[in-house]
Amino acid sequence: AQSVTQLDSHVSVSEGTPVLLRCNYSSSYSPSLFWYVQHPNKGLQLLLKYTSAATLVKGINGFEAEFKKSETSFHLTKPSAHMSDAAEYFCVVSDHKRRYGNKLVFGAGTILRVKS
Amino acid sequence: NAGVMQNPRHLVRRRGQEARLRCSPMKGHSHVYWYRQLPEEGLKFMVYLQKENIIDESGMPKERFSAEFPKEGPSILRIQQVVRGDSAAYFCASSPPQDSSFYTFGSGTRLTVV
Numbered sequence: 001a002q003s004v005t006q007l008d009s010h011v012s013v014s015e016g017t018p019v020l021l022r023c024n025y026s027s028s029y030s031p032s033l034f035w036y037v038q039h040p041n042k043g044l045q046l047l048l049k050y051t052s053a054a055t056l057v058k059g060i061n062g063f064e065a066e067f068k069k070s071e072t073s074f075h076l077t078k079p080s081a082h083m084s085d086a087a088e089y090f091c092v093v094s095d096h097k098r099r100y101g102n103k104l105v106f107g108a109g110t111i112l113r114v115k116s
Numbered sequence: 117n118a119g120v121m122q123n124p125r126h127l128v129r130r131r132g133q134e135a136r137l138r139c140s141p142m143k144g145h146s147h148v149y150w151y152r153q154l155p156e157e158g159l160k161f162m163v164y165l166q167k168e169n170i171i172d173e174s175g176m177p178k179e180r181f182s183a184e185f186p187k188e189g190p191s192i193l194r195i196q197q198v199v200r201g202d203s204a205a206y207f208c209a210s211s212p213p214q215d216s217s218f219y220t221f222g223s224g225t226r227l228t229v230v
Contacts, residue, residue, distance in 0.1 A: 036221075041226070042223065043207065043221050043222060043223035043224050044159075044207065044221040045221075046219070090158055090159070103149065103161040103164060103172065103175075104149075104151075104159070104161065104209075104219065105161070106151075106158035106159045106160070107158055108157060108158045109157075109158050
């Protein structure tokens with residue numbers, strides 16, 4: 001079965017400093033991996049996804065993530081945090097039990113706080 | 117393209133009442149998924165539907181919860197005799213048939229049971 005562990009429930013950084021949100025996954029299949037962001041009382045926005053192409057994936061708003069199979073990790077990074085990055089971030093794995101309609105398995109989330 | 121539309125955005129129900137949550141998928145998307153987000157938790161899969169068919173309901177509670185996606189109209193998630201523990205954000209997502217990794221989420225319905 002697929003599972004996702006987000007190693008930090010809260011991360012606090014200063015504006016302009018790097019962001020690192022850690023994620024480890026477990027998957028019986030070749031996984032598809034995603035990062036979503038959720039601002040307070042808002043819906044989910046896809047930041048980026050990995051689907052077995054390049055291991056370094058670039059997303060929106062300057063975020064990127066690297067798929068490391070040997071470490072079963074998919075950490076999210078950004079070189080320089082902005083105040084608008086403050087939100088909750090979810091690491092997600094998709095199972096591939098079916099050809100279509102595979103469900104997403106979410107991590108518990110990491111709340112990112114950006115200090116001015 | 118209006119995206120995935122969910123309504124209402126907020127819903128308040130008294131214990132024992134019924135809650136109906138609606139989801140209109142993106143144009144061209146024939147696959148609909150419902151997820152629930154309890155307070156302080158990540159989203160949990162509930163059910164996956166195609167038009168007129170429930171494909172996977174492995175995440176649905178055994179009682180009081182049902183879902184449908186009729187040939188015409190939106191997908192409906194129905195919760196009968198709501199209890200306080202049903203208070204959560206319910207998110208709908210849709211995907212096209214040829215790429216189930218291409219999920220688009222709606223803004224969610226926040227259900228509060230009082």
